[in-house]
Every structure is written in structure tokens, then in C-alpha cells.
Amino acid sequence: MTRYVALLRAVNLGSHKKISMADLRELxxxxxxxxxxxxxQSGNAVFTARETRTERVAAAIEARLAAELGLTTEVILRTAEELQSVVEHNPLEVGDPAKSTVLFLLEPPPEDWLSGIDLGRFAPEEMRAGERELYYRLPNGIGRAKLPIALGRRLKTPATMRNWNTVTNLLSLAV
Structure with a gap:
């Protein structure tokens, strides 16, 4: 059995892509x-499945969300072990966990995705890339952050962001 963490992209933001967590658990x-x-209430779930191929689990959830709830969104999965690695290998210092985030990517970004961009011009905001994650430190808050928006335009893969509190609480639920 594999323990998974599911991160639904762009749900329960404003009035679109609404899903109750009770419906998600039932699904x-x-x-x-x-x-x-x-x-x-932002589309985070932890569960156990026999299927070990992450892409099959994500596809099954996405298909059921669309068929039963009319909700079209990407499901980004990490195993409990992968999430533990994300936490253990955070290259940035976490001061205020509400201002430190992880952008979970469906796939790794292309090698040259940062070419031509000067990350220093976004200071004091910082970003470090992991394998399928981008770690951000956003001292002025997520709502005012410029760096994630600028870099998000360059990514060619679906992604979803969670603050450090959420990441570590999901890990606690997963292990």
C-alpha cells in the first residue's frame, strides 16, 4: 500500500471550482x-492506495472529479516519502511559515526555464528549485509576491502552491 498526498489545483478559490472536503473524502x-x-478547504487529501503508479491514481481521481462533480482540475500527487523529502530538503530558511511556500509541479521544469531571468531583481523574495518543487521565501507575504507570478509564466506544467504550515501539516497526516 502506498500513502499519497493529493493536492488539487485551483479549487475553492473564489466562486469557481468548488468542492467540499466531505465530497472529496467520499469520492x-x-x-x-x-x-x-x-x-x-483547499483541496488537500491524504489516503492509501494499492496502486503504486502515481499517474494512474491521479488520472482516476481527475476522471471521477469530472464525472461525478463536474470539476475539471489537475491532481498533483506525492507519496508520503516524497513529501517527507520535500520537507527535509528545503534549501531556504523558514522564518515565518506563512510566508514560505512550496510550488508543487506536475513534472520537472525544462532545464533552461530560468535562462535570461535575474532572480535578484525580486529581492527580498527568494526561490530555489527542487526536483518537482519550487521553494519560495516571500517576506512581504504571498498576496504581494511578484516572483511566483513571473516564474509561473515560464513553467509549462501544472502546479499548485501550499504554504509551509500546510506542507508540514500534510506530512504529519501522511506519516
Missing amino acids: LAGLGYGDVRTYL
Whole structure:
């Protein structure tokens, strides 16, 4: 059995792509997944599945969300071990966990995705790239941040952001 963390992209933001966490838990249980738990109202779930191929699990969830709830969105998955690695390998100092975030990418960015950009011009904001994650330190807050917006335009893969509190709380639920 594999323990997964599902991060639904762009749900429950404003009035579009609404899903209740009770519906999400029911949907995941209906797919045969066990020990289903959700966190907050922003599309975070932790569950156990027999399937070990992440892409199959994500595709099953996406298909069921569309068929049963009419919700089209990407599901970005990490195993509990992968999420643990994300936490352990954060290259940035976490001062205020509400101002430190992780952008979870569906796929790694292309090698040259940062060519021609001067990250220093966004100071005091910082970014470091992981394998399929971008770590941000945003001292002026997420709402005022410029760096994630500028870099997001360069990414060619779906992604979803979570603050450090959410990341570490999801890890606690997953292990």
C-alpha cells in the first residue's frame, strides 16, 4: 500500500471550482482508497492506495472529479516519502511559515526555464528549485509576491502552491 498526498489545483478559490472536503473524502473512498483524510478547504487529501503508479491514481481521481462533480482540475500527487523529502530538503530558511511556500509541479521544469531571468531583481523574495518543487521565501507575504507570478509564466506544467504550515501539516497526516 502506498500513502499519497493529493493536492488539487485551483479549487475553492473564489466562486469557481468548488468542492467540499466531505465530497472529496467520499469520492476518494469510492475509488477504493483507504484511511482518507482531508486538510483545510483547499483541496488537500491524504489516503492509501494499492496502486503504486502515481499517474494512474491521479488520472482516476481527475476522471471521477469530472464525472461525478463536474470539476475539471489537475491532481498533483506525492507519496508520503516524497513529501517527507520535500520537507527535509528545503534549501531556504523558514522564518515565518506563512510566508514560505512550496510550488508543487506536475513534472520537472525544462532545464533552461530560468535562462535570461535575474532572480535578484525580486529581492527580498527568494526561490530555489527542487526536483518537482519550487521553494519560495516571500517576506512581504504571498498576496504581494511578484516572483511566483513571473516564474509561473515560464513553467509549462501544472502546479499548485501550499504554504509551509500546510506542507508540514500534510506530512504529519501522511506519516
